[in-house]
Amino acid sequence: MGNSCVAGSGRPNQGQSQEGIYQKLIESPSPVAQTTSEALQTTSEPRQTTFKWRIDGFSSLLDKGEGWTYSRVFHIRGLNWYLKLNPRVTKDGDKEEYVSLKLEMAQPYVASGTVVEASFKFLIYDQSCGNDHEQHQVSHNFQRTSKTSGTSCMIPLTTLKEKSSIFLVNNCCVFGVEFISVAAAKSNDVEFIRVAAAKSNDEEFIGVAAAKSNDVSETLFVEKISNTFSDPQVYNWNIDDFFELKSPSNSPEFELCEHKWFITIYPYGCKNDGNYLSLFLGMKVPGTLHENSGSLIEVSISIKSQETAKHRKLSGRCQFSKNSSRWGFDRFISLEDFKDPSNGYLVKAKCCIEAQVGVIGSSEME
Secondary structure (H helix, E strand, O other): OOOOOOOOOOOOOOOOOHHHHOOOEEEOOOOOOEOHHHHHHHOOOOOOOEEEEEEEOHHHHHHOOOOOEEOOOEEEOOEEEEEEEEEEEEOOOOOOEEEEEEEEEOOOOEOOOEEEEEEEEEEEEEOOOOEEEEEEEEEEEEEOOEOEEEEEEEEEHHHHHOOOOOOEEOOEEEEEEEEEEEEEEEHHHHHHHHHHHHHOOOHHHHOOOOOHHHOEEEEEEEOOHHHOOOOOEEEEEEEOOHHHOOOOEEOOOEEEOOEEEEEEEEOOOOOOOOOEEEEEEEEEOOOOOOOOEEEEEEEEEEEOOOOOOOOEEEEEEEEEEOOOOEEEEEEEEEHHHHHOHHHOOOEOOEEEEEEEEEEEEEEEEO
16 A cells, blocks of 8 residues: 555565555456445435544554554544554654554545545544544645545654553543545645635535434454464465456465455556555455454555575455445555565466465444
């Protein structure tokens, strides 16, 4: 993801920075792009403004090390979003660890050439009184090439963990995002968006909402490492002829950790730009799964080198549910690096893709 979703054990082998190597651990692409301006102006959904994310078992998340954990996908003002949290971010020259919180626009993406200008607040809730206490206001122009915005150092981790903390209570922490305004226009009309959002009283256009009772909330339960539901399990997909693959192509179905899965590959990128190879992991969702229930999965996807131990491996902690059943990387590796003989990823048209899965928690939406 121009931004990263990385778990402690799933670091890449390329020596690049986290912010530079990942091109979105995201829901798998939809063939239909959202007509954003119409969605924002005509949606009949309740005027929700706030997503509240309760993380129960926060110390277990810390024990898993540095890395991004993703919320469930939520729908506000005609668009799909999710939050992602990294509780162990450091600044250059500063040994202090901070909690980072970011907002990302999920699939389906806005149409090419469309800009969504959003103003919103990141929140950490004061659990002694139930009100938000720490607020960080952010404005960002979301578009296909810029889908993430956030605060890299929202609060020091030591402050969060203090015995007198009002933020971390009974091993539970509550984060959130509150939307102030959301508006869309073609990218060459950005100035018009700003003027309209500032002056218009049309709430359907600027996306202002007031009904707190209609807001969306999720509770995420993170398992202790010693009580993890299932140890990580691995599947290898051996591809005999990469050049015969269609875009997209799916692996045979396989079972890991009591769930059925498949890998999806886009040989020339999910955007068909011919520069990157895209990989996604999909869960075959059982019909008995309630739409409000989800599983927190620690995912690692690798392209294995057939000549060295230097595999290309990217990872993340993502939530799979009935409405978010596929996640992955749209820029997993450049085709130039993938085809470079010295890397050993593609040998005589053969390659091997590995998926590693572990169930580390569960969630419920309200």
